[in-house]
Amino acid sequence: MKIGVVTGSVWATRKAACLAGQTFLVVRSGQEELVAADQVGAGVGDRVLLATGSPAARYCMEAPVDAAVVAILDPEEGYVGR
Amino acid sequence: MKIGVVTGSVWATRKAACLAGQTFLVVRSGQEELVAADQVGAGVGDRVLLATGSPAARYCMEAPVDAAVVAILDPEEGYVGR
């Protein structure tokens, strides 16, 4: 899994019907920026753990997503940059 | 998922039979250019959300595709480049 920091969110009125109600967060992981479904309740600034690919979709009830926030890392993890 | 901008489309007369009727859009995401199946109705210039891998194929009824447009992002998302 990747570690990233939530930097924002995206909204889409026109989308696959099965994505209705799904929150999408923008997450920066190293030099990469990606969008992940969130069902854990993460917010901007949180350091999160991302699952990607089919495991992420399965976690989101087989919605067409390929990345999901699966955990919010504890701040005492030695991360002082936020 | 990746965020990209639709830059065009591709056509193929000779293809897997199960791809008949499927629209394929060219999407630029950062430095990368890829082709994604579209069932949302995106057009050139739209900023879209892409799902990749098996979740994209499942969304396209198990067609042999590995990328799909699953949402068109709202323009008020702070994107001013198009």
Added chain:
Amino acid sequence: MKIGVVTGSVWATRKAACLAGQTFLVVRSGQEELVAADQVGAGVGDRVLLATGSPAARYCMEAPVDAAVVAILDPEEGYVGR
């Protein structure tokens, strides 16, 4: 999916039994060179659409392949390099 150009083919006498009879093409996509199963009938110089990962395997009857040619792009697509 990726767009690539067929540059050759590979042959293997010793291989997984389930790959018998499968054609493998070498495809160049940008800076990357990969090998893809072909069931569409592509040849050297054709510009093709590749599906990767599990969707490619499913298309090839669950053979152990992770890339497959799923379409030959029409030449009128504005591609003049070949």
Added chain:
Amino acid sequence: MKIGVVTGSVWATRKAACLAGQTFLVVRSGQEELVAADQVGAGVGDRVLLATGSPAARYCMEAPVDAAVVAILDPEEGYVGR
């Protein structure tokens, strides 16, 4: 699979319920740092073999993880850097 060296672990109080009790190790593989579920009992400094994607999730009873430690490489493998 990738070879990596365990450099630490991460903890998360808020996470997907199905991840309860799962150990997550930070593993450095070349220039890349990733987080992998561990059910083999690896520790800091161990050189490990990582499986990624759906095979890793299946190994972890379909938990939403995309990387797992599946083996600890024997030290006599000629690795003298640790």
Added chain:
Amino acid sequence: MKIGVVTGSVWATRKAACLAGQTFLVVRSGQEELVAADQVGAGVGDRVLLATGSPAARYCMEAPVDAAVVAILDPEEGYVGR
């Protein structure tokens, strides 16, 4: 699929139980070095075809592996570097 050259093997006494008896080869593919399960009987110096991801796991009876040697390329393939 990727083409690579077998450069060695790795051994692990402590591993997932379902990996017992599985041979793991180190394969160099371009700048990348990865470890692949082998059931074809490849040896050091062989030029091989690798399948990755879920198709590789399925080929290995759903073992937690994400890369497998599925073919040994014929030497007459124009490869003179080994």
